[in-house]
Amino acid sequence: MNQAFKKRGLAGVGVLAVSALVLSGCATAADDSSDGESSTDADSGDSSSSEVVELNLATVNNPQMVDMESLKGEFEAEYPNIKVNFIVMEEGDLRDSVTRDIATSGGQYDIMTIGAYEVPIWGNNGWLADLTDLAGNDAEYDVDDVLEPVRAGLSANDRLYAVPFYGESSFTMYNKEIFEEAGLTMPDRPTWDEVADLAKQIVEGGYADAGICLRGKPGWGDGVAAMHTVAQTFGGAIYDMDWNPTINSPEFVEAIDFYTSLARDYGQDDPVGSSFPECLNNVKNGSSAMWYDATSAAGSLEAADSPVAGKMGYAYAPVKETDQSGWLWSWNLAIPETTEKLDEAWTFLRWATSKEYLELVGNEIGWANVPPGSRASIYENPEYQEAASAFADITVEIMNDVNPSQPGLNPQPWTGIQFVSIPEFQDVGNRLGQDLAPVFAGTATAQEVLDEAAATYVKDAGDAQK
Amino acid sequence: MSKVQAPDKKDAPKVEKIRYDKNGKRVRSLAVPRSLLWPALVAAIVLTQIPFLATVYFSTQRWNLLRPDDRGFAGFDNYAKVFSGSELYSSLEATFVITGTSVLLSLVFGLGLALLLNRTFFGRGVARTLLITPFLVMPAAASLAWKWNLMDANFGLFRWVMNSLGFDAIQWNTDVPIISVILVLVWQFMPFMMLILLAGLQSQDSDILEAAALDGAGKIKIFFLMTIPHLRQYIEIGVLLGTILLLATFDPIFILTGGSGGTKTLPVLLYEKAFIALEVGQAAAYGVITVILTIIFATLLLRTVFRIFSQQGVR
Numbered sequence: 109m110n111q112a113f114k115k116r117g118l119a120g121v122g123v124l125a126v127s128a129l130v131l132s133g134c135a136t137a138a139d140d141s142s143d144g145e146s147s148t149d150a151d152s153g154d155s156s157s158s159e160v161v162e163l164n165l166a167t168v169n170n171p172q173m174v175d176m177e178s179l180k181g182e183f184e185a186e187y188p189n190i191k192v193n194f195i196v197m198e199e200g201d202l203r204d205s206v207t208r209d210i211a212t213s214g215g216q217y218d219i220m221t222i223g224a225y226e227v228p229i230w231g232n233n234g235w236l237a238d239l240t241d242l243a244g245n246d247a248e249y250d251v252d253d254v255l256e257p258v259r260a261g262l263s264a265n266d267r268l269y270a271v272p273f274y275g276e277s278s279f280t281m282y283n284k285e286i287f288e289e290a291g292l293t294m295p296d297r298p299t300w301d302e303v304a305d306l307a308k309q310i311v312e313g314g315y316a317d318a319g320i321c322l323r324g325k326p327g328w329g330d331g332v333a334a335m336h337t338v339a340q341t342f343g344g345a346i347y348d349m350d351w352n353p354t355i356n357s358p359e360f361v362e363a364i365d366f367y368t369s370l371a372r373d374y375g376q377d378d379p380v381g382s383s384f385p386e387c388l389n390n391v392k393n394g395s396s397a398m399w400y401d402a403t404s405a406a407g408s409l410e411a412a413d414s415p416v417a418g419k420m421g422y423a424y425a426p427v428k429e430t431d432q433s434g435w436l437w438s439w440n441l442a443i444p445e446t447t448e449k450l451d452e453a454w455t456f457l458r459w460a461t462s463k464e465y466l467e468l469v470g471n472e473i474g475w476a477n478v479p480p481g482s483r484a485s486i487y488e489n490p491e492y493q494e495a496a497s498a499f500a501d502i503t504v505e506i507m508n509d510v511n512p513s514q515p516g517l518n519p520q521p522w523t524g525i526q527f528v529s530i531p532e533f534q535d536v537g538n539r540l541g542q543d544l545a546p547v548f549a550g551t552a553t554a555q556e557v558l559d560e561a562a563a564t565y566v567k568d569a570g571d572a573q574k
Numbered sequence: 575m576s577k578v579q580a581p582d583k584k585d586a587p588k589v590e591k592i593r594y595d596k597n598g599k600r601v602r603s604l605a606v607p608r609s610l611l612w613p614a615l616v617a618a619i620v621l622t623q624i625p626f627l628a629t630v631y632f633s634t635q636r637w638n639l640l641r642p643d644d645r646g647f648a649g650f651d652n653y654a655k656v657f658s659g660s661e662l663y664s665s666l667e668a669t670f671v672i673t674g675t676s677v678l679l680s681l682v683f684g685l686g687l688a689l690l691l692n693r694t695f696f697g698r699g700v701a702r703t704l705l706i707t708p709f710l711v712m713p714a715a716a717s718l719a720w721k722w723n724l725m726d727a728n729f730g731l732f733r734w735v736m737n738s739l740g741f742d743a744i745q746w747n748t749d750v751p752i753i754s755v756i757l758v759l760v761w762q763f764m765p766f767m768m769l770i771l772l773a774g775l776q777s778q779d780s781d782i783l784e785a786a787a788l789d790g791a792g793k794i795k796i797f798f799l800m801t802i803p804h805l806r807q808y809i810e811i812g813v814l815l816g817t818i819l820l821l822a823t824f825d826p827i828f829i830l831t832g833g834s835g836g837t838k839t840l841p842v843l844l845y846e847k848a849f850i851a852l853e854v855g856q857a858a859a860y861g862v863i864t865v866i867l868t869i870i871f872a873t874l875l876l877r878t879v880f881r882i883f884s885q886q887g888v889r
Contacts, residue, residue, distance in 0.1 A: 380835070
């Protein structure tokens with residue numbers, strides 16, 4: 109998700125670039141790609157069309173999947189009877205396209221890339237092939253190596269419906285240079301009060317423009333994801349065990365008040381316009397001293413071209429009442445129930461989410477490009493440890509630490525941290541984000557927005573679960 | 575035409591009938607020309623009415639794409655939900671504020687630019703082309719350029735200008751979401767109004783203006799008493815087309831504010847219901863209501879508003 113937000117921003121730049129290319133008559137790029145497609149089609153047709161099975165894979169345009177597409181030749185060399193067509197889309201288009209395809213039994217795709225939010229819902233609907241036995245009976249695949257919280261999030265009624273190729277949690281990132289200059293230290297496991305105090309000292313001392321960068325952009329996967337984890341560690345929850353809205357509870361309101369005023373007083377400019385890409389910019393150019401966001405951000409901050417590479421420190425997600433906070437997200441591969449090529453599709457899934465694949469990416473593309481957060485074994489690989497020394501250990505610790513079954517103080521009737529796994533949540537989360545936007549500006553209060561939400565759309569969505 | 579009678583087979587079955595209307599003009603049978611229209615008419619009905627009927631049908635269904643087991647006939651439940659909720663009304667308000675303000679402001683600024691371009695100066699062609707450009711840029715690309723190059727809180731040009739002048743940067747999305755959307759829309763539609771009004775200005779007879787000047791009318795008087803009445807029908811068409819185009823605006827709102835801060839117009843709301851909430855039934859109900867409201871609004875606009883304009887023009 110968060111990875112994808114970055115994509116969304118980049119996609120924006122991409123649209124500009126593409127339009128520029130189109131304007132400058134760059135027809136060659138398009139020609140090249142279509143030529144490539146048709147020539148491979150022709151090849152497969154020539155060899156033995158009756159034996160070769162073609163798989164259509166719908167996927168998201170994030171770096172991990174682009175790398176996978178470039179490595180699919182290795183797979184096809186190993187399994188010459190299977191050919192995989194990548195249909196790469198932007199996150200919003202992908203979600204739209206695969207949802208419609210699967211909801212109407214379209215059967216357009218044999219493998220789908222879906223987020224952690226969709227897996228349990230679709231699994232419960234009987235839309236996805238059950239992978240429990242395929243994965244569990246395969247000792248070599250070693251499904252237990254997949255990080256436990258990630259695996260838990262991909263199951264419904266104890267059946268596994270998808271396998272992850274990328275996972276992330278959230279944590280606190282801070283600029284060690286600014287902290288050193290200000291004479292401050294970041295605790296390894298900070299509380300939100302400590303973080304707010306650090307942000308205050310940094311801004312008042314003039315060490316940086318913003319003490320902390322916080323997402324505020326409307327969208328269930330943008331600002332709401334971050335605010336939801338804060339509300340949970342403050343002891344709030346959107347619903348109680350009986351699906352009654354508790355979103356206007358004092359704890360939830362206090363959390364939103366805290367978050368919005370921290371953003372307003374000691375945060376970056378224009379919080380409602382900020383999500384992952386904006387904050388990444390902010391932290392890279394040193395105008396924000398801290399950042400609470402996805403663990404995958406570390407890869408970008410430590411990249412060779414980043415001005416803050418080697419200057420960043422990483423700590424656990426800030427907490428208040430709970431022992432740990434931090435969200436849990438993964439991008440996964442799943443097989444629609446409608447496919448007639450289950451065996452071949454599983455063969456590809458098995459390859460693409462195996463230990464060997466992660467090593468293949470490390471050797472062929474670079475150890476910093478290895479998809480993080482899916483398997484425990486990669487964190488013991490010395491080459492990966494060296495490439496990701498600044499954040500590898502803490503990432504895997506946090507990812508093993510989070511509890512998607514009960515992230516808050518009280519039990520919840522669904523599995524998942526920054527989202528509620530109900531079909532209505534995309535709409536509820538989006539409206540919540542839009543309604544909370546004026547709270548950042550101070551033109552509405554958290555109490556009145558959350559009271560209204562609890563009486564209307566949050567209640568309606570809860571009632572639909574009863 | 576109204577007197578044309580249906581061909582009567584009993585009277586003269588095989589002779590081509592020649593009939594005359596009450597003024598003695600020969601009336602040709604319209605059967606062949608009418609039958610030639612049928613293919614086009616059928617295509618038009620298939621292309622426009624069947625999707626609409628399908629939408630009406632979907633609007634009576636209880637259907638969330640993610641709940642395949644819970645699908646069925648819902649009667650008017652979807653409509654009841656739409657009217658009892660607050661979303662439709664706040665969205666209508668947002669649509670009205672954003673469309674109305676954008677149309678008015680682009681009309682005013684477009685008129686200003688048209689007046690400037692309506693005089694001869696060196697490089698007028700270049701100036702005109704440059705001024706038209708915003709209208710030719712794809713809305714999504716324009717919105718992204720505004721978002722990242724101008725309004726961005728880190729690197730935006732506006733921030734740099736404000737800081738250079740010693741002011742705090744404007745927090746576009748947080749503090750003034752509606753204004754940021756309107757700004758982009760006005761920037762995009764100003765050239766459209768300018769083109770229409772410029773055509774009006776150039777069709778004004780310079781002799782009349784000269785005569786008025788000789789009679790002692792000042793420039794301001796000429797402008798308000800002669801140019802504006804002359805431009806009346808151009809203003810009307812500009813307002814009508816501008817309103818139609820702006821009502822359907824989606825990209826700048828989706829890209830800049832994501833529908834927050836009172837910018838969730840009807841198209842954005844429809845998109846959210848259909849593609850984010852995946853509520854097919856409710857989205858269809860919103861669609862049907864939007865069509866009805868648009869028809870009512872367009873009729874009112876055409877009949878009432880323009881009658882006032884015409885009466886003023888007569889004076």
